[in-house]
Amino acid sequence: MKVAVASGKGGTGKTFVSTNLFHTFRSMGISVSLADCDAEVPNSLAFINAMEHKKSDVTQYLPIIDATKCKFCGKCAEYCTYNAIFIAPEMQKIRLLEDLCHGCGACEVACPNYVIKESYKNIGKVTTYKIDGKKCFVEGRMLPGTSSPVPIIKQAIKSAEKIKADYLIMDAPPGTSCPFIQTVAQADFVILVTEPTPFGLSDLRQAVDSLRTLNLLFGVVINRAGVGDQAVYHYLQTENIPLLAEIPFDKEIARLYSKGTIVSEKMPEVKSVFENIVNQLKYYGNSGNKR
Amino acid sequence: MEIAVISGKGGTGKSSITSAFIALAGQVVAVDCDVDASNLYLLLDPEKTGEEKFISGYHAEINKNLCYECGKCVTYCKFDALGWDGGSVTINEVACEGCFLCSRICPAQAINMIPSDDSRLYWGDFRYGKMVYGRLAPGEENSGKLINKLRSKAREMAKAHNLEIIILDGPPGISCPVISTITGVNKVVIVTEPTVSGMSDLQRTVELVRKFGVSIYIIINKYDLNTKISGDIDLWCAGQSLQVIGHFPFDKSMVDAMIAGKSIIEYTPNAEISKLINVAYIKIIT
Numbered sequence: 001m002k003v004a005v006a007s008g009k010g011g012t013g014k015t016f017v018s019t020n021l022f023h024t025f026r027s028m029g030i031s032v033s034l035a036d037c038d039a040e041v042p043n044s045l046a047f048i049n050a051m052e053h054k055k056s057d058v059t060q061y062l063p064i065i066d067a068t069k070c071k072f073c074g075k076c077a078e079y080c081t082y083n084a085i086f087i088a089p090e091m092q093k094i095r096l097l098e099d100l101c102h103g104c105g106a107c108e109v110a111c112p113n114y115v116i117k118e119s120y121k122n123i124g125k126v127t128t129y130k131i132d133g134k135k136c137f138v139e140g141r142m143l144p145g146t147s148s149p150v151p152i153i154k155q156a157i158k159s160a161e162k163i164k165a166d167y168l169i170m171d172a173p174p175g176t177s178c179p180f181i182q183t184v185a186q187a188d189f190v191i192l193v194t195e196p197t198p199f200g201l202s203d204l205r206q207a208v209d210s211l212r213t214l215n216l217l218f219g220v221v222i223n224r225a226g227v228g229d230q231a232v233y234h235y236l237q238t239e240n241i242p243l244l245a246e247i248p249f250d251k252e253i254a255r256l257y258s259k260g261t262i263v264s265e266k267m268p269e270v271k272s273v274f275e276n277i278v279n280q281l282k283y284y285g286n287s288g289n290k291r
Numbered sequence: 292m293e294i295a296v297i298s299g300k301g302g303t304g305k306s307s308i309t310s311a312f313i314a315l316a317g318q319v320v321a322v323d324c325d326v327d328a329s330n331l332y333l334l335l336d337p338e339k340t341g342e343e344k345f346i347s348g349y350h351a352e353i354n355k356n357l358c359y360e361c362g363k364c365v366t367y368c369k370f371d372a373l374g375w376d377g378g379s380v381t382i383n384e385v386a387c388e389g390c391f392l393c394s395r396i397c398p399a400q401a402i403n404m405i406p407s408d409d410s411r412l413y414w415g416d417f418r419y420g421k422m423v424y425g426r427l428a429p430g431e432e433n434s435g436k437l438i439n440k441l442r443s444k445a446r447e448m449a450k451a452h453n454l455e456i457i458i459l460d461g462p463p464g465i466s467c468p469v470i471s472t473i474t475g476v477n478k479v480v481i482v483t484e485p486t487v488s489g490m491s492d493l494q495r496t497v498e499l500v501r502k503f504g505v506s507i508y509i510i511i512n513k514y515d516l517n518t519k520i521s522g523d524i525d526l527w528c529a530g531q532s533l534q535v536i537g538h539f540p541f542d543k544s545m546v547d548a549m550i551a552g553k554s555i556i557e558y559t560p561n562a563e564i565s566k567l568i569n570v571a572y573i574k575i576i577t
């Protein structure tokens with residue numbers, strides 16, 4: 001079963017939930033792997049004591065234009081949907097604007113004189129880690145300055161799927177745009193983490209809309225319960241969305257987490273919250289309970 | 292002057308602090324650049340005066356009456372958006388980046404490109420001036436392009452209404468939307484928090500912002516949650532010659548202000564936190 005841990009709003013506790021869930025699965029003797037798909041700012045590794053096993057580069061197609069042989073017909077720029085080719089025929093100038101290039105290869109196909117050649121550039125890394133000699137954690141990490149983390153996320157999920165575990169937890173990037181969709185679209189179940197504040201609710205609504213368009217099964221974890229107001233609870237009730245768990249607002253949790261500690265290993269009351277989530281996931285994972 | 296507030300890590304208090312700066316500035320154009328999880332409107336409560344459609348991109352659609360399953364599109368697609376389902380070519384909409392290549396090479400002209408026009412650009416009035424904001428439809432890309440549109444609209448409004456300060460509330464992360472938010476601004480404020488994640492994200496954010504050669508100001512929000520890591524951040528910043536302009540304590544009234552739909556400056560003007568934010572703001576604008 002593939003479980004994505006996501007949220008519209010950043011900083012609600014996605015990494016907190018995914019890493020504690022991962023450790024709870026392990027402590028219950030259930031085979032589990034974790035993929036950190038927040039490739040722009042990956043943080044799960046800080047909460048996992050693992051040994052690096054294999055590192056691979058993620059590359060993206062990059063066209064190389066031979067300006068010395070170019071006839072400046074402009075066909076490549078016409079084919080480029082992303083305005084990534086700058087061409088000034090009267091000045092005999094042509095240049096690729098790498099930041100705008102998505103690597104679709106249309107310019108190479110367009111060029112009638114074959115002066116655009118295929119090449120690849122590094123945009124990030126996917127690293128697999130082992131705990132006690134067994135592969136169980138994958139991290140996607142984008143190089144700063146790259147325009148989109150999506151190819152790295154795809155690669156990280158592919159690598160994580162190769163680890164044959166009963167459960168795969170995916171720590172998703174925030175928001176509701178492309179990187180978020182790339183991660184949650186792969187999941188059998190999505191855990192949305194929110195906080196009971198107006199910001200939390202506003203972003204939760206957007207995330208819920210997105211998941212409903214994709215027809216995905218999901219439930220909500222309310223983190224920092226006790227701060228804020230009751231509006232999130234009312235929303236979940238009217239929309240008939242399952243509340244999987246509440247994690248209380250507690251300075252001790254914040255303090256332990258800030259140091260990179262797995263809170264469920266130190267606080268039994270937090271551990272039982274996560275064991276409860278695991279049991280609910282088992283329920284959703286049984287084929288009879290799927291959509 | 293354009294000031295962007297960003298953070299790398301989400302949830303550090305960017306929007307709350309941005310709204311406080313806006314209240315301190317008094318008359319501004321406020322821009323919410325977090326187009327897929329916008330929050331600033333909750334605190335500024337703008338009255339919409341205009342809107343515009345935004346085409347965020349295109350997606351491919353196959354006309355099955357014309358397609359004779361040659362598979363040329365499957366071979367050419369760099370995004371694995373086209374594939375085989377039995378003997379039939381199918382499109383995975385999530386993976387499609389709307390590059391048009393398949394529609395151009397299809398010998399049967401069976402692929403149409405459909406514009407995605409559910410995203411919007413809005414502008415309006417609020418109690419401290421003008422606000423520009425947007426909404427990227429779920430699952431869409433090109434938030435960077437929408438942000439560029441928001442920013443040119445903001446500049447247009449600043450000129451028309453003689454407003455000197457543009458304050459931008461940025462999205463989390465370090466990719467395209469953040470790059471679009473900080474390109475060409477005068478000052479970048481990075482809000483971090485004293486957690487291992489906060490520190491690591493700060494470092495990645497600084498690495499990105501350095502490429503733009505603008506003035507960087509660091510704020511450590513909720514610094515008292517872990518004074519050791521807060522100290523580590525101070526040390527790291529000192530080593531990087533980065534100016535830390537504020538250490539704000541954790542204060543529950545930030546959440547109460549949010550519930551009241553106000554900035555902390557309006558909610559508790561005389562509280563310690565409001566004074567600290569004021570001091571930080573003066574350091575940014577002078």
